[in-house]
Structure formats: C-alpha cells, structure tokens
Amino acid sequence: MAKFSLHKSFTEQLKEHQQNKRISTVKSGWGKGFVDKPIFIKKMLLPHFWASWCLIFLFYCLVTFLPYRVQMFIGKKIGRLLGSISPARKYVLKRNLELAFPELNETERRKLSIAIQQNSGQAVFETGIAWFWPDWRLKRHIKYEKKQIDEAIALAKAGKPILVLSCHFVTLELMARIYAMLITPGIGVYRPSDHPVWEYTQVKGRLRKNLALVDRKDPKSMIKALMRKLPIWYAPDQDYGRKVSIFVPFFGVKDVATVFATHTLAKIKDTLVQPAWTIREGSKYHLYVDKPLDNFPTEDQVADTIRVNQTLEKIIRMAPEQYLWLHRRFKTAPDPKDNRYPGLD
Numbered sequence: 001m002a003k004f005s006l007h008k009s010f011t012e013q014l015k016e017h018q019q020n021k022r023i024s025t026v027k028s029g030w031g032k033g034f035v036d037k038p039i040f041i042k043k044m045l046l047p048h049f050w051a052s053w054c055l056i057f058l059f060y061c062l063v064t065f066l067p068y069r070v071q072m073f074i075g076k077k078i079g080r081l082l083g084s085i086s087p088a089r090k091y092v093l094k095r096n097l098e099l100a101f102p103e104l105n106e107t108e109r110r111k112l113s114i115a116i117q118q119n120s121g122q123a124v125f126e127t128g129i130a131w132f133w134p135d136w137r138l139k140r141h142i143k144y145e146k147k148q149i150d151e152a153i154a155l156a157k158a159g160k161p162i163l164v165l166s167c168h169f170v171t172l173e174l175m176a177r178i179y180a181m182l183i184t185p186g187i188g189v190y191r192p193s194d195h196p197v198w199e200y201t202q203v204k205g206r207l208r209k210n211l212a213l214v215d216r217k218d219p220k221s222m223i224k225a226l227m228r229k230l231p232i233w234y235a236p237d238q239d240y241g242r243k244v245s246i247f248v249p250f251f252g253v254k255d256v257a258t259v260f261a262t263h264t265l266a267k268i269k270d271t272l273v274q275p276a277w278t279i280r281e282g283s284k285y286h287l288y289v290d291k292p293l294d295n296f297p298t299e300d301q302v303a304d305t306i307r308v309n310q311t312l313e314k315i316i317r318m319a320p321e322q323y324l325w326l327h328r329r330f331k332t333a334p335d336p337k338d339n340r341y342p343g344l345d
Helices: 010-021 047-065 068-085 087-100 106-132 135-139 146-157 172-182 196-206 219-227 261-265 301-316
Strands: 142-144 162-165 187-190 212-215 232-234 245-250 253-259 272-281 284-289
Touching: 047 106, 047 196, 068 087, 068 106, 087 106, 106 172, 106 196, 106 272, 135 172, 142 146, 142 172, 146 172, 146 272, 146 284, 162 261, 162 301, 172 196, 172 232, 172 272, 172 284, 187 196, 187 219, 212 219, 219 232, 219 261, 232 261, 245 301, 253 301, 261 301, 272 301
Parallel strands: 142 284, 162 232, 162 272, 187 212, 187 232
Antiparallel strands: 245 253, 272 284
C-alpha cells in the first residue's frame, strides 16, 4: 500500500513554531481566562509577516466584493482542486467514509466524497462571510423556524448556563455568528494559533458578534463561563486522544475515542445542553435549534457520551456532505497497535 504524509515533517513544524512563537500573542497556562479582544503588537508588521497580511487582505476583498454565487462556485473548484493535489487528505476522506458508512457502495461513497470536497472548498469563503460580512448582508442568507428561535431566546433570558452542542459542519463559523445574532452572544471554544497574524484575524472575526473565546484545552475557563451563566458553543466530535476520551459507537465504528467533557460540563448547576447547528440549503443558512436534552446529565458517563454521539450522528446525517470528514476522526483505537489509517505514515 502506498504511504502518504499528512503533515509537515517534525523538523519543519518545529522551525515554523519557533519562528512564530518568538512573538506569539497566545497566552499559555491552564485556566488563563477569556480572549475578549484581538491582540496587535508592532512586531507583527515585520517584513516576514507582510505576505500573511497581503493574503488576508486579498481574502477580505474576495469575500466582500465577489457575489455570493461566484464565491460558492469558486469554492467548489478549490475544494476539488485541493482534493486532487492532496493525496493524504483524499486518503483520509476515503477511509472515513469506508468506516462511517459501510452500508454505502463504492459508487455512492465516491459521489459523497466529491460533494464533501466541494463543500470543504466553499467553507473557505463561508469562514470569510462569518468574519467579514455586515449583519444586513448576512441576514439575506439566514433561514430559521421562528418557534425554535423564540424558545431559544426565552431559554437564554431565563439566566441558566447553556452548553450549545454542535459539530464540525463546514458552516460552524456561521452557526456561531448566526446564533449570536438571532438568540444571544456567547463564548466560543477555539484552537489558538501561534502565528500572531492569523491569531489576530481569527479572534477579530470570531468576536464580531460574540463575547469571548476560550482555548479548547482550557476546561477551567469553560467552567467559569458556565458558572457566570454564559452560553458556550461546544463541538465534542473530534479525536483528542485516549487520555481525555472513552470509547463509544459513532456511525459505523463501534469503539470511537470520544471526549466525555459534555457529561462533565453539564454537571455544573442548572446547565442545559442545547443542540444547535447550521446547514446550507441553497443560498440560505438554516439555523436549527433543538430543545435541551432532557434528563442530562445522568450519573452514567458512558451512557451520556453515547447519547451525545447519537445526537450528533442524527444531525450529521441531515447533510453528511457538509461535515468535516477530512480529519482522522477514528484515529485512536482501543488497541494502540490498531491502525485504522494504514496508508498514512
């Protein structure tokens, strides 16, 4: 079997990390608190960051001045192009679909794979839309059920902490902004970047309508946010390794490493777990908001984590082509010697 390399070599990653880390604006340490504003320092104007600033400016111009339909058309082409020139990602996608959808035949999986690649390319522009578009322009593309939104607003006004349970659809950035626009601002869980220019850009974009961000590795700050009765957008559907996970079913795989933090966070007094997600329907972004999970959490960590996965699977099956199948969701197996992606180095 051919071997693919998914990432840069360790030496390249270390060199890049050290170069950016010299002036990183990301604070370190568990429980460091909320990121409530983008950090800009003069050193970010050094020449080796000029290319980054130019790319971000170009991205802003494309998202701002190109018509929406043109952006989505180009996005599809970009997705297919990247799928063709990145054999490692293409292999990960193929393996994920084989593992998650054993009931599909080869032709059906290939059709789904192409749609996923196209949607992943469109997500590039949709991230820019979430970060750069003014409210009036975005509102033209929002769709929702009034009853769902009214109930969610009433819930937010009740003053109880809300864990907004979502998953990594390609429209996740838009979901957080639309939820904040229609219901209430809240706290986002994110992965900080050591690259100061990118960190500045993503923080500024994500705080356009929301209150703050917390590091995904900072559960103490998540707990603080819930204790202050602030809603948190939380997507526990990625593989973070066996140390923080238990093995429960997800799609066609019996034992999938799944973080159990939803169960833990929901134990904070009066916390409600409310599923919410956004699906692109034509040129509209439909915000779905379910009622909070009843009788959750229980004292059974495994049962609660299974229920979370069942909830997310039901959501993802509404539009599997819009889900982020390009990451190794099934990487960690109960047996460390079991490699579910044998084609990767």
